[in-house]
Amino acid sequence: MLDKLEMFIAVAREEHFGRAAVGLGITQPTLSAGIKQLEDQLGVQLIFRGSRYGGLTPEGQNALEWARRIVGDARQLKEEMRFKRHGLAGQLRIAVIPTALTWAAKLSAQFSRKHPRVRMTLLSHASSEILSMIEDFSVDAGISYLDNEPVGKFSTAPLYREHYMLVCRSDAPMAARDRVGWHDLDGEKLCLLTPDMQNRRIINQHFLAAGVTPRAGIESNSTVVLIANVEDGDWMTVLPADMARFLCAGKPLCMIPVGDAEAHKTVGLVAPWREPHTPVLKALLTEAGRVSDLSR
Amino acid sequence: MLDKLEMFIAVAREEHFGRAAVGLGITQPTLSAGIKQLEDQLGVQLIFRGSRYGGLTPEGQNALEWARRIVGDARQLKEEMRFKRHGLAGQLRIAVIPTALTWAAKLSAQFSRKHPRVRMTLLSHASSEILSMIEDFSVDAGISYLDNEPVGKFSTAPLYREHYMLVCRSDAPMAARDRVGWHDLDGEKLCLLTPDMQNRRIINQHFLAAGVTPRAGIESNSTVVLIANVEDGDWMTVLPADMARFLCAGKPLCMIPVGDAEAHKTVGLVAPWREPHTPVLKALLTEAGRVSDLSR
DNA sequence: GGGTTCGATAGGGAAAACCGATCATGCTCG
DNA sequence: CGAGCATGATCGGTTTTCCCTATCGAACCC
Structure with a gap:
């Protein structure tokens, strides 16, 4: 069931069965069967499709939110257990808007010094992509503009204001x-x-x-x-x-x-909202607070 | 994985492999294998046991909370999808403290009139048992004393004050x-x-x-x-x-x-805290508000 | 110390998951 | 308008997983 939910999330992300399948490391028939099975289990159609991906049904939209929550929690369970064994270790993938790359480097350098066993990956992406990348687990966190983003499903930590x-x-x-x-x-x-x-x-x-x-x-x-x-x-x-x-x-x-010193956009760390956070994310948010320009 | 988590929850509830197994409708060896497999997957021991159940490890305690959250959300996903197909239907199990049984009957009668396709089960239980029954999915909701209960993980709706x-x-x-x-x-x-x-x-x-x-x-x-x-x-x-x-x-x-009219314990509906609630639970909480003595 | 309870282990049969190959459909482009 | 392509469904066969019965060994209880 959990793996079926992961399949579902992958298809919703890629909007394409084949791509989603290779992303999951399975073949397309397996993926098709998995989705169908999930639909049977839930008793509702989740994805419109006739010879081609046709978007999510309303039920699919609804189910997607639950799927993300469930899969996210399951990953966090694993992550937390690994933390209990090995301490802070593993991988941390962060999507960063291009103009914040230098700041991201500052943060990652600082973080890596403190937690050398955590491998970090910094990816440059447009701010419009970052939130959805967080939502569907392409990355663990992001650095983006904080002002105009829906704040509901995310934890944030301000880093600096753009001048x-x-x-x-x-x-x-x-x-x-x-x-x-x-x-x-x-x-x-x-x-x-x-x-x-x-x-x-x-x-x-x-x-x-x-x-x-x-x-x-x-x-x-x-x-x-x-x-x-x-x-x-x-x-x-x-x-x-x-x-x-x-x-x-x-x-x-x-x-x-350029311009006066006021009214500049705030850039900061964005993480999936979850209670509590994974140990790594908690450490990262803490570190962000420490490195930040903003006294908050 | 999800079924393994259910096994884990069942063992934690029963504190006994054999009983948990029959509760799940599987045999004891299957259950043992399932737990071991879960432990392997997470890389930590969850349950102390040598020829006999010996309680949860600290990691097990931690994992149990996540397991409950994950399994609960998964059930809710199913429940919500079923609601989209069939409307309000299915079963609603409520644990009730003995002295509130008449009130529970009032509530259930009212609710059943409005939602005739929901089968209701009312179980008389001690208030000390009710919260844990909600937590490990033995019942969907409870009616108990609201005053001295930990309010964090539960939604409540007051019904009346005990005189x-x-x-x-x-x-x-x-x-x-x-x-x-x-x-x-x-x-x-x-x-x-x-x-x-x-x-x-x-x-x-x-x-x-x-x-x-x-x-x-x-x-x-x-x-x-x-x-x-x-x-x-x-x-x-x-x-x-x-x-x-x-x-x-x-x-x-x-x-x-007896006594003066003040300082009486509040009795009310207790439901697992979840955002959002299942459609049935939402309806039940609404109904409780309507039937309630307390203008809130 | 014999009986009992409880969980682990072994072995085999059933179910499922998965893959490669193929098919059907709809779209694109010459 | 037809060939080629892209995309997802379907089929058959193999591998893996799951789950049961039977049994074992340790701890516990008179």
């Missing part, structure tokens, strides 16, 4: 200033993240509030590309302070604070 | 009075419930507070015995109002309120 820096060459006209407003960037040549990334959308909102329509001449989903363009051409970009500091190190680039 | 009545023959000396104090009963011939029942302990507390040491000449664990003795001999007894009213009907007996 934006304008990055330009040292010989650029702006380089002399020690602070610029969003409106000052009207008409400037900017290279920015692609609009599918939340960081870009946040920056867009700032521009909008300042009555400026940003003209991004170069777009990329990689912060490295942005900085490289700034360095090579006469472009400028806007990045969170830490990321900017990290990428600019040793290069002839200037960082200038 | 005590002195019951005596119409020709007894006390019969004329319209109210008596606990101290007035000093030295009187009383027949009461046995001291292992919480109702008796509550009455004892009242006596103690009034500086009276009760002399119960006849004790029984059956309220019927108490009333029969009052009717036949020159005994008196003390019972909750509703139960007294029910048992005295049509007999030449008097009921006289």
Whole structure:
């Protein structure tokens, strides 16, 4: 039954029987049989399908929530028992929004020093993906924006607030200033993240509030590309302070604070809400509180 | 895995492999193998045992809580899916303290009228047993004292407050009075419930507070015995109002309120805490609120 | 010290789980 | 409009797991 629920969760995640099957390390016929068996056991159809995956039925939606809770609790049981044997050990997978990668590294370094037997995996993902990755057990925790997320099913620990820096060459006209407003960037040549990334959308909102329509001449989903363009051409970009500091190190680039110090998005750790947490997660949340900029 | 957890819960409840096995409808060797397999899977010993059940290990205690949560959620998943198919139907088992049996009947009658397809089972049990019966799924809900119970893992709905009545023959000396104090009963011939029942302990507390040491000449664990003795001999007894009213009907007996109207124990419905509740339980809790004496 | 209770172990038969191969359907693209 | 492809269901056979009966050995109880 438990394995059937895992199958169900996998299919709901992948929206595809074949992919879900390889993800589970079983064959597709086995998976099909498992789902059918689960449906028989519960007496309701869970998945619409005729020659192709067709989404969850309403009952399926409902059952999915229970399945996640049950499977999650079962994993936690195992995790907790392993903790009793081996102490803090095992793997910890964390999905991180790209602009928080430097902070994530800071956290993971600190955590690894304290708990050397825990192997950590940091994955860069869009903030829109992170919550669902937590929900269906693709990762154990995430680092993302805390402000606009549904807070119900997650535990959170704030890490820092995003402050934006304008990055330009040292010989650029702006380089002399020690602070610029969003409106000052009207008409400037900017290279920015692609609009599918939340960081870009946040920056867009700032521009909008300042009555400026940003003209991004170069777009990329990689912060490295942005900085490289700034360095090579006469472009400028806007990045969170830490990321900017990290990428600019040793290069002839200037960082200038943008906008006023207020109203910045909070970035923090997001973990599945569960009472109590696994030992590792508890340790991670504790560590996040310690490393955090925010006195909370 | 889920069935192994059920086995584990059963053994923890029965504290005996053989009994647990028959309760589960399997043989003892199967059960033994199941437990061992669960222990292997979790990598920890759960139960002390050498030729005989020896209690849970600390890890076992911990695992038991998770097992209950997981199995409970799994049952709820099934229950919810069945509800989606058939509406409110199935079985509802309720454990009731003896002195609340008349109230339980009132509740069950009302509930059955509204939801005729739900079969109800009412079991008389001591209040000390009821919570653990709920925890290990022997019953779906209970009716018991709400005041001194750990409230954390249970949902409750108050039904009524216990008011005590002195019951005596119409020709007894006390019969004329319209109210008596606990101290007035000093030295009187009383027949009461046995001291292992919480109702008796509550009455004892009242006596103690009034500086009276009760002399119960006849004790029984059956309220019927108490009333029969009052009717036949020159005994008196003390019972909750509703139960007294029910048992005295049509007999030449008097009921006289005992003590002042304050500080009486609250009796109510107790259900396993779960978010959300099963449809049946939700309906039952609603019904309890409707039938209740207490305007809450 | 014989009888009893309780859980572990051994062995065999039934059930199931799983896989590879194949089929049926619906979609895409030339 | 037809060939090719993608996707999930179905089938047959093999392997694994499950569960029962029978039995054993230790602890317990007069």
